[in-house]
Structure formats: C-alpha cells, structure tokens
Amino acid sequence: MSEPVYDEIFKKLVKSSYRGNMAEEIEKIRQNGDEHTDEYIKYASGEGDPNRVVFKVKDCHKDCNLNREDNCEASCLFNAIVRDMEGNVVIKQNNCSGCGKCVEVCRHYSLVDKKEFVPLIELLKNRKVPVFAIVAPAFIGQFGPEVSPGKMRAALKRLGFYGMVEVALFADILTLKEALEFDRHVTKAKDFLLTSCCCPIWVSMVKRVYQDLIPHISPSVSPMVACGRGVKHLHPGAKVVFIGPCIAKKAEAKEPDVSDAVDAVLTFQEVKQIFEAVAINPETMEEDESEHSSTAGRIYAHTGGVSRAVAETLNRLRPQKEIKIRAIQADGVKDCREMLKNILDDKIEANFLEGMGCSGGCVGGPKALIDAGAGRDFVEKYGQEAPSRTPVDNKYVMKLLEQLGIKNVEDFLDGEKAKMFTRNFQ
Structure with a gap:
C-alpha cells in the first residue's frame, strides 16, 4: 500500500528543508499534484490558523456517511462536524476541540491535522x-x-x-x-x-x-x-x-x-x-x-x-x-x-x-x-x-x-x- 499523499508531501518538505531547497521541492510537488496539493502543502508545512489543529482539505466521498467506522460526523465528541445541504462536511469551529477523532477515522484524507515540524527546522539547524x-x-x-x-x-x-x-x-x-x-x-x-x-x-x-x-x-x-x-x-x-x-x-x-x-x-x-x-x-x-x-x-x-x-x-x-x-x-x-x-x-x-x-x-x-x-x-x-x-x-x-x-x-x-x-x- 502506497504512503498517503499528505504524509508523502510532509516527508519531502522535511527532507528538502534540511537540505535547504524546500522552495524548489514545493514547485516539483505542485507540478506532479492535483487540485488539492496546495492545501496539503499548506498544512504539511505548518501554515494555517495557528490556533487550530484540524482542517478540511476537500469535500469527502459521499459513501463514508454509510459506514459509521469512517464517519467523521459520528466520531465527533462535541458536535463540531456537520454536513451542508449537499452532504459535504463542515467544521463548526466554535464547537471543535481539536481532539482529532475525525482525522483518525477519515480514510480519504479529506480532514487533516496540521503538522508543526517544518517551521522548527531552521531553529534545529542553526x-x-x-x-x-x-x-x-x-x-x-x-x-x-x-x-x-x-x-x-x-x-x-x-x-x-x-x-x-x-x-x-x-x-x-x-x-x-x-x-x-x-x-x-x-x-x-x-x-x-x-x-x-x-x-x-x-x-x-x-x-x-x-x-x-x-x-x-x-x-x-x-x-x-x-x-x-x-x-x-x-x-x-x-x-x-x-x-x-x-x-x-x-x-x-x-x-x-x-x-x-x-x-x-x-x-x-x-x-x-x-x-x-x-x-x-x-x-x-x-x-x-x-x-x-x-x-x-x-x-x-x-x-x-x-x-x-x-x-x-x-x-x-x-x-x-x-x-x-x-x-x-x-x-x-x-x-x-x-x-x-x-x-x-x-x-x-x-x-x-x-x-x-x-x-x-x-x-x-x-x-x-x-x-x-x-x-x-x-x-x-x-x-x-x-x-x-x-x-x-x-x-x-x-x-x-x-x-x-x-x-x-x-x-x-x-x-x-x-x-x-x-x-x-x-
């Protein structure tokens, strides 16, 4: 089984950041990516709202709401995950505790938790x-x-x-x-x-x-x-x-x-x-x-x-x-x-x-x-x-x-x- 795209992007960003050529690597990732790649890059590199943990990258597969094992809405402890009129996931930020239960069950990588390592690399290097x-x-x-x-x-x-x-x-x-x-x-x-x-x-x-x-x-x-x-x-x-x-x-x-x-x-x-x-x-x-x-x-x-x-x-x-x-x-x-x-x-x-x-x-x-x-x-x-x-x-x-x-x-x-x-x- 191949590595999920989000994790693969994270590893490439880490490697290139230690090497000092992350900008070039990001351009390469974009050339080989799809319409969601920029969002994955954003959160894998530690960008996004600094006070939030969980982010929606894309609308999820409609079939996941038929299977409670990978249903983010059912997994949420605080009623922070709801669906709009078209069945797409919406995160109610006022309710979200950032516990990550929804990320844990989402096998489509529609929801991700932000990775916080890349911004530290320069501190670790110098x-x-x-x-x-x-x-x-x-x-x-x-x-x-x-x-x-x-x-x-x-x-x-x-x-x-x-x-x-x-x-x-x-x-x-x-x-x-x-x-x-x-x-x-x-x-x-x-x-x-x-x-x-x-x-x-x-x-x-x-x-x-x-x-x-x-x-x-x-x-x-x-x-x-x-x-x-x-x-x-x-x-x-x-x-x-x-x-x-x-x-x-x-x-x-x-x-x-x-x-x-x-x-x-x-x-x-x-x-x-x-x-x-x-x-x-x-x-x-x-x-x-x-x-x-x-x-x-x-x-x-x-x-x-x-x-x-x-x-x-x-x-x-x-x-x-x-x-x-x-x-x-x-x-x-x-x-x-x-x-x-x-x-x-x-x-x-x-x-x-x-x-x-x-x-x-x-x-x-x-x-x-x-x-x-x-x-x-x-x-x-x-x-x-x-x-x-x-x-x-x-x-x-x-x-x-x-x-x-x-x-x-x-x-x-x-x-x-x-x-x-x-x-x-x-």
Missing part, C-alpha cells in the same frame, strides 16, 4: 536557540524493541534537538500533587476526585459536556504542560516540542491558560516519518545518558497507570489516611461518557476516577506505531526497571523540585509555589 524534545511515557518500544531511551535521545539530537526529557519524570511530580490533592479533597465517604493527569479528551469532556463535575476535577496541569514549563524554567529562552501518540495534545498545547508550556507537538508517526526523510535509524544510535523517572511516572502511558501510581504514592505519603483510594478507570470514549454519566446519577462508589479517551490509554493513541497491547507490555517492563517505585523514593525528583522552587511536598498545596503545576478549571 542551534542558536536550544530546542528540547519532551517525550510521552508511551514512547518506549514505539520505534522498535531495540530503541532504548538513550538511543532515542541520540536520534533526536541528530535532528538538532538540544536534549530529550522524558515526560515520565514530570508525571512523577504530578503524581505527588495528585496524591496530595486527593488527601485534601477526599475526607468523607462520598467525596471523590477526577484526575486531570490523563488525557485531553477526558478533560475536554468534563469541561464541555459534564460541567457539573468541574469542582471535582483535580486542579493540576497535565504532565506535558508541567514538563514544558519545567524545562523553560531551567533553560530560559528554550523552545519545547512534545512528542506523543495523540492528535489532541496539539489542541491542548494551544489552550490559552497553558499555551506558555509547549511550542509544538509531534506525533510518533510524524517523528518516524521525519527519521525516514533524513535517513536516521534510532536502532543504530549509541546510548546517550540515563533516565531518572520512577515506576509511577512511566506507567502513566496505559489505562490504570495513573490510578496505580497515585494510590501507591498516597500510601507512602499518608500511610495513616483512613480513606484509601478506590479507583475506577474508563477505557475509551464510550466508557468515559458512561462513567461521567454514572457519576452524575450517583451510581459510582469509587473515589478516584481516571478516564482515557483511547482504548488501552496513550499506548492506544491514534498515532501510535505499535499495537496497544504490545505498547502496554513495553511500558510495564520499563516501569519495573525503574530504580524507584514512587516519586517519594526518587532522589532525582526531589532534587528537581528544589530547582523549581518546591522545597517540600507540602508546597504543592501552596497556590503560589505550585503555580506552574496548577490549573483552574472553574
């Missing part, structure tokens, strides 16, 4: 501004079983990145905060907390559809935002690029209250295409540095990981707390909807609720490179290899927190001191 790659906990195993974190870091440095940071290290930090938030908010049998450290689709569902539950959502940023802010605090003037399996992270990075954290988002599929375009094979790279995250942060990548991490950390921080975490997880959008509805109907007995918009969690994301089951296995193995079980036991986490102005874990409950890790959903 190296005058440090650009950090921060990688989602789901990355382990995605680029091949032999690609260790050290090899991945070396490959990204070959592209021009100044360094690579595992978001799992900041998932450790958020685990501490979530445990303390649970301790503060859950003091009676009927109290409960919705974690905000999972997926942007889950958070968007609460914010947009189930607003009555907003007072129960943890006031924490996501690990991606925490990591981006942490890197910029330690390296003023740096740029930060998040790499993960999710289109929705592109939208989260643009939300006004957290847009300071991350400058661009790449998916695993895009990074694979970039490596192919410039002939970098991560498997052949030499090891570059070691990792410092604990088991807790590493297992965020699959459903149930956040709950397990926070529960174990709470037991380390507050072993005397009488009300223990009774967690329940929603696995996929359908489960998330059902669980949120059940909470409102008082049908849930759990007190810590975790939702993942993709089946399996982040390892099942639309832009993952391997099967969700295999991804979970890699994540679990990597989690067990961590030198510490929880962030409480992780000396690197404590040292990092000091550098970020957090002198002890209780500071997470101080609004000013924990500002970079706090989000107001009200």
Whole structure:
C-alpha cells in the first residue's frame, strides 16, 4: 500500500528543508499534484490558523456517511462536524476541540491535522536557540524493541534537538500533587476526585459536556504542560516540542491558560516519518545518558497507570489516611461518557476516577506505531526497571523540585509555589 499523499508531501518538505531547497521541492510537488496539493502543502508545512489543529482539505466521498467506522460526523465528541445541504462536511469551529477523532477515522484524507515540524527546522539547524524534545511515557518500544531511551535521545539530537526529557519524570511530580490533592479533597465517604493527569479528551469532556463535575476535577496541569514549563524554567529562552501518540495534545498545547508550556507537538508517526526523510535509524544510535523517572511516572502511558501510581504514592505519603483510594478507570470514549454519566446519577462508589479517551490509554493513541497491547507490555517492563517505585523514593525528583522552587511536598498545596503545576478549571 502506497504512503498517503499528505504524509508523502510532509516527508519531502522535511527532507528538502534540511537540505535547504524546500522552495524548489514545493514547485516539483505542485507540478506532479492535483487540485488539492496546495492545501496539503499548506498544512504539511505548518501554515494555517495557528490556533487550530484540524482542517478540511476537500469535500469527502459521499459513501463514508454509510459506514459509521469512517464517519467523521459520528466520531465527533462535541458536535463540531456537520454536513451542508449537499452532504459535504463542515467544521463548526466554535464547537471543535481539536481532539482529532475525525482525522483518525477519515480514510480519504479529506480532514487533516496540521503538522508543526517544518517551521522548527531552521531553529534545529542553526542551534542558536536550544530546542528540547519532551517525550510521552508511551514512547518506549514505539520505534522498535531495540530503541532504548538513550538511543532515542541520540536520534533526536541528530535532528538538532538540544536534549530529550522524558515526560515520565514530570508525571512523577504530578503524581505527588495528585496524591496530595486527593488527601485534601477526599475526607468523607462520598467525596471523590477526577484526575486531570490523563488525557485531553477526558478533560475536554468534563469541561464541555459534564460541567457539573468541574469542582471535582483535580486542579493540576497535565504532565506535558508541567514538563514544558519545567524545562523553560531551567533553560530560559528554550523552545519545547512534545512528542506523543495523540492528535489532541496539539489542541491542548494551544489552550490559552497553558499555551506558555509547549511550542509544538509531534506525533510518533510524524517523528518516524521525519527519521525516514533524513535517513536516521534510532536502532543504530549509541546510548546517550540515563533516565531518572520512577515506576509511577512511566506507567502513566496505559489505562490504570495513573490510578496505580497515585494510590501507591498516597500510601507512602499518608500511610495513616483512613480513606484509601478506590479507583475506577474508563477505557475509551464510550466508557468515559458512561462513567461521567454514572457519576452524575450517583451510581459510582469509587473515589478516584481516571478516564482515557483511547482504548488501552496513550499506548492506544491514534498515532501510535505499535499495537496497544504490545505498547502496554513495553511500558510495564520499563516501569519495573525503574530504580524507584514512587516519586517519594526518587532522589532525582526531589532534587528537581528544589530547582523549581518546591522545597517540600507540602508546597504543592501552596497556590503560589505550585503555580506552574496548577490549573483552574472553574
């Protein structure tokens, strides 16, 4: 099966940009293209409305509305996809969350998510501004079983990145905060907390559809935002690029209250295409540095990981707390909807609720490179290899927190001191 035109154009733009002849390459692409080529070039090169993620390139095949598996209208969680009188797709921008579910199901490439890498290439080539790659906990195993974190870091440095940071290290930090938030908010049998450290689709569902539950959502940023802010605090003037399996992270990075954290988002599929375009094979790279995250942060990548991490950390921080975490997880959008509805109907007995918009969690994301089951296995193995079980036991986490102005874990409950890790959903 040949590579989709949009991805093929993206790879050509990446290759020519590194070579310094992108204008000539664009002209070649146009000569061999069709009436939609200019639109593909536009979004593959990172142009278009900077506040949007999903774009319509062409009117879609009329037969797709007969098959719910590739029906963008049915897939949309927020009623942002409608059809005009002729049956063509229209995106209602006021409703669109940028979650990318419609892109995920559109097999005709009528809808695409903008690729954000090409505008970074000059920065990566001239190296005058440090650009950090921060990688989602789901990355382990995605680029091949032999690609260790050290090899991945070396490959990204070959592209021009100044360094690579595992978001799992900041998932450790958020685990501490979530445990303390649970301790503060859950003091009676009927109290409960919705974690905000999972997926942007889950958070968007609460914010947009189930607003009555907003007072129960943890006031924490996501690990991606925490990591981006942490890197910029330690390296003023740096740029930060998040790499993960999710289109929705592109939208989260643009939300006004957290847009300071991350400058661009790449998916695993895009990074694979970039490596192919410039002939970098991560498997052949030499090891570059070691990792410092604990088991807790590493297992965020699959459903149930956040709950397990926070529960174990709470037991380390507050072993005397009488009300223990009774967690329940929603696995996929359908489960998330059902669980949120059940909470409102008082049908849930759990007190810590975790939702993942993709089946399996982040390892099942639309832009993952391997099967969700295999991804979970890699994540679990990597989690067990961590030198510490929880962030409480992780000396690197404590040292990092000091550098970020957090002198002890209780500071997470101080609004000013924990500002970079706090989000107001009200």
